[in-house]
Amino acid sequence: MSRMLNGLLGWIAGTVVVFALFSAASLAALTALAAVSPTALDPTPMNAASSAVAPDRAVILRHLLIQDCGSCHGLTLGGGLGPPLQSQSLSDKPVPYLAAIILHGRPGTAMPPWSAFLTAPEGEWLARELKGENP
């Protein structure tokens, strides 16, 4: 738990630096941070039920992950223009951190926000899928 909290604190610190570097984008990004912070900062364990997705939706999300995330991260998620997303490369990244990136992107990089296509629970489901934590 404390490791997860440390990871989150590290993420917040890193995010501040990123925002400082990309001040033009920071206003929109801070708005995004405000929107995700209740979830991202909540140290209680993820409620599995809250981020469960229906089986047919899971099929669509896996397709999105392989085909569309795969455009930049490789069909095997071994990396491309974007970094590798295989579970071993993400072991030190907490689910809320990954979900926030998936939903809101990373300003200053080619990673776009996917919230137009995904609900917050679906972002979390994808993050857990990447880490191999989905049942």
Add this chain to the structure above:
Amino acid sequence: MAGPGTEGRKSVTRATPLLLALGLARFATLSLTLTLSLSQAAPAAQAWAQEQHPDQTQKTLEAQHQALTQEPNQAQPQYPAWSQGVTSSQAGKVADNRDGSTSAESGGANTIPCPPPRGTGDLGIIVERATGSLLLIETTGNSVLARIEGLGDLSHASAVFSRDGRHAYVFGRDGALTKVDLLAARVVNRVIQSGNAIGGAISQNGRLIAVANYEPGGVRVFDAATLEQVADIPALYAPDKPASKAVGLVDAPGQRFVFSLWDGGEIWVADLANPAQPQVSRFKDIGKQPYDDLITPDGRYYLAGLFGEDGLALLDLWHPELGVKRVLPGYGRGEQPLPVYKMPHLEGWAVAGRRVFVPAIGRHEVLVIDMDTWTEVGRIPVAGQPVFVMARPDGRQIWVNFALPDNDRVQVIDAECLAIVQELRPGKAVLHMEFEPRGEEVWLSIRDEDRVEVYDTQTFARVASLPASKPSGIFLTDRAHRTGF
């Protein structure tokens, strides 16, 4: 890759009669004649094959007939898989080249009887990216001739062709460089040259193949005949930084290769007149995050699209001493860019007459640039974030496809009046478009519907629809004779 040994050898002999049958059938038009042509070609093929392999012929023809008469639009169409028949001695060796070692193409004993002569000017390949396979196609009758398997991770794969139009060099995401013999429909050589690759180019004289790599960042150059590495150009742009990802690699006149550094924001021109000692010219501070590039069909101008800022970077290869200049700076007018869900591409196809048509980044617009003044002469609102913006070979039409969520559409722009004259909805996830050599038809890959379609570019009627497994890039052999392809 291929299954070695007797089993593989048997498959070669089984598969050969089909090549003959398809060879005879190739001038016939598509669906109507696939069955018809088989019945016409079969007696000749059968007689010939009986002579060679009396016990296998009937089985083979029945199997092929079954394959060819299947209903279209199946998720996994059954095309003959020639690579199953490639034995180790025929295929050459698969070598891991990441440590700098190389592999030689093996001559091997050729046990395959020659099919009847045919040209390659109407051939092409379609990348089936999820299954690591290629479809061999022909554009005279718009049909699939064979499936070639065993090419690894083909996400974002692309290809160039030897000048005789016989061999395709396929660049895979997993760092593989694969040489495919189109006439034999099989892999003849393959090296894993890096950990992660993005594309490649063939030199003006056809003797060198260059590959742009993400990992390790830079460009490696290979002998086109043997795939032996002849040069390594790591994209080390700063002493304390890892090598940059290399993007936008193109061939330029004079055995030169030009590419950009995504992380480094530079353009490099590598002269390989003497492949043992590449001469690299660096152009620094060209702009933030060059994502892809094009070279004009005359080989003079190299244009880099920038992802990290509004604008493009232009290098005049006739006058490199003048340096890189910025084109269309600030085209976004300071507005917040829209999200980009798929990285756009630039290709020599963007040039129509004296105008260049390029995707705007983070804007649902196609930008029109005058090539004499290199200034903006128009911008065309389109349905979404453009991915490919491609001129028909005669330059009269510009075809545009899009990133999510508009990737089910294709829009056609009239290059003269700069207006959209047609919108097509071919299906979900239109990934790539390729014009036939003179542009009367265009091939579209529709990934999520597992098919490719061919459209008449004058009437916009669909003239063919062929099953393919998660198709992405389509590459026709006439690219062999174009600079920048």
